[in-house]
Amino acid sequence: MKVSVVKIGGNLIEDEACLEKALDNFAQLKGLKILVHGGGKLATQLAQKLDIKTKMIQGRRVTDAETLEIITMVYGGLVGKTIVSKLQAKECNAISLSGADLNSIQSVKRLVKEHDFGFVGDISKVNTQSFITLLKAQITPVCCAITHDGKGQLLNTNADTIASEIAIALSDEYEVSLYYCFEKKGVLRSVSDENSVIRDIDRSSYNNLIAQGIIADGMLPKLHNCFHALENKVHHVYVGSIDMLANPTEVKTTLHLNELN
Ligand SMILES: Nc1ncnc2c1ncn2[C@@H]1O[C@H](COP(=O)(O)OP(=O)(O)O)[C@@H](O)[C@H]1O
Numbered sequence: 011m012k013v014s015v016v017k018i019g020g021n022l023i024e025d026e027a028c029l030e031k032a033l034d035n036f037a038q039l040k041g042l043k044i045l046v047h048g049g050g051k052l053a054t055q056l057a058q059k060l061d062i063k064t065k066m067i068q069g070r071r072v073t074d075a076e077t078l079e080i081i082t083m084v085y086g087g088l089v090g091k092t093i094v095s096k097l098q099a100k101e102c103n104a105i106s107l108s109g110a111d112l113n114s115i116q117s118v119k120r121l122v123k124e125h126d127f128g129f130v131g132d133i134s135k136v137n138t139q140s141f142i143t144l145l146k147a148q149i150t151p152v153c154c155a156i157t158h159d160g161k162g163q164l165l166n167t168n169a170d171t172i173a174s175e176i177a178i179a180l181s182d183e184y185e186v187s188l189y190y191c192f193e194k195k196g197v198l199r200s201v202s203d204e205n206s207v208i209r210d211i212d213r214s215s216y217n218n219l220i221a222q223g224i225i226a227d228g229m230l231p232k233l234h235n236c237f238h239a240l241e242n243k244v245h246h247v248y249v250g251s252i253d254m255l256a257n258p259t260e261v262k263t264t265l266h267l268n269e270l271n
């Protein structure tokens with residue numbers, strides 16, 4: 011059996027028309043599916059309104075106690091529930107979850123010498139059974155970027171990582187395709203040129219693109235997660251626009267575990 015794991019990024023979510031189209035395409039996807047959403051931009055906006063400073067290190071949000079409250083309100087509340095209500099309107103029966111719900115994703119607080127990330131979690135266990143139970147009941151899980159440590163503490167976890175770890179966990183049971191949807195048509199050779207999509211990337215071209223500085227910023231953790239997924243039995247991994255969900259021939263980037271010649 012096949013499962014699609016689809017991640018939609020913060021820039022798409024912030025734009026009402028883009029979100030609507032993304033959810034249209036997602037709702038129309040055939041078969042079993044899981045949606046993972048970010049929302050980093052909206053969290054930054056709310057923090058600004060509340061006069062709370064946002065600090066990012068290596069693309070990760072430094073999450074102090076106040077920031078944890080903000081991300082819980084934004085990811086676990088506003089974004090997740092908005093998405094579910096829109097999916098219900100499209101006849102997709104969905105439920106929004108944090109990692110604490112159904113104990114679906116546990117993590118451990120990140121402790122690194124160099125930086126204090128605060129309440130940021132690295133995933134330790136995806137509870138595959140929680141997802142299988144929902145999928146078998148024809149319920150579509152909608153997952154946000156929040157995990158828990160099993161001792162009562164919520165932790166902030168990058169949404170790209172949540173998507174790849176769910177995809178990996180389900181790969182023991184299903185043939186999984188992982189789609190990273192964002193506001194561009196794929197990995198671009200030049201970020202300012204929408205038509206410069208690199209259609210195929212394997213390990214060696216990935217390393218070259220990093221060395222050349224073409225893969226940078228948010229693309230670094232995204233592509234790291236892509237290869238991590240492929241190395242752990244995820245069947246297909248794509249990076250592209252929401253159009254790739256509706257049209258299999260849409261221009262996008264396909265990631266490859268084996269070297270292309
Ligand atoms: N080679 C590249 N191709 C496409 N985008 C790139 C590239 N290098 C850097 N980027 C930047 O990465 C951003 C996407 O990363 P991020 O914001 O983390 O994604 P998401 O919206 O999925 O969370 C793009 O908006 C773009 O500005």
Ligand SMILES: CC(=O)N[C@@H](CCC(=O)OP(=O)(O)O)C(=O)O
Pocket residue numbers: 018019020021047048049050051053069070071072081130155166167168169170
């Ligand atoms: C630890 C960490 O950085 N978590 C991310 C989770 C949200 C996310 O990944 O959202 P996008 O996909 O929209 O970027 C954050 O708070 O920004």
